[in-house]
Amino acid sequence: MSAATGKITGNSAAGNITGNAALQAKYRGKLNLDSVLIAIMLCLLYGAQLFLVYSVLTATKPVLAEFPGLTPIYLLFIGLMFTVETIGCLKVRHSIKQHMHEFRYYD
Numbered sequence: 001m002s003a004a005t006g007k008i009t010g011n012s013a014a015g016n017i018t019g020n021a022a023l024q025a026k027y028r029g030k031l032n033l034d035s036v037l038i039a040i041m042l043c044l045l046y047g048a049q050l051f052l053v054y055s056v057l058t059a060t061k062p063v064l065a066e067f068p069g070l071t072p073i074y075l076l077f078i079g080l081m082f083t084v085e086t087i088g089c090l091k092v093r094h095s096i097k098q099h100m101h102e103f104r105y106y107d
Helices: 013-059 059-065 070-099
Strands: none
Touching: 013 059, 013 070, 059 070
16 A cells, blocks of 8 residues: 555555455444344343333322322433444443454454
């Protein structure tokens, strides 16, 4: 690869392209597996938190009936909780994708 132009030059260009394509395919496949793991983790988080939300709402049903102004606060808190988790998991995937070649993550 020429440092000045960034283009592949020389006799080993074909070897670099095929080796690079194979490496790209390997990294793409491994990134897809990591994406599946992140999605599973997010589903487990959602499931656990939905159980906790259900438990809290059933335990506080009499209080919510007495003070209906608390329901929007609960819903806001629940929405923020799920939003923060989703953003966190998406940032983890983005970070892995951004740095996988730099740190030779899958080698």
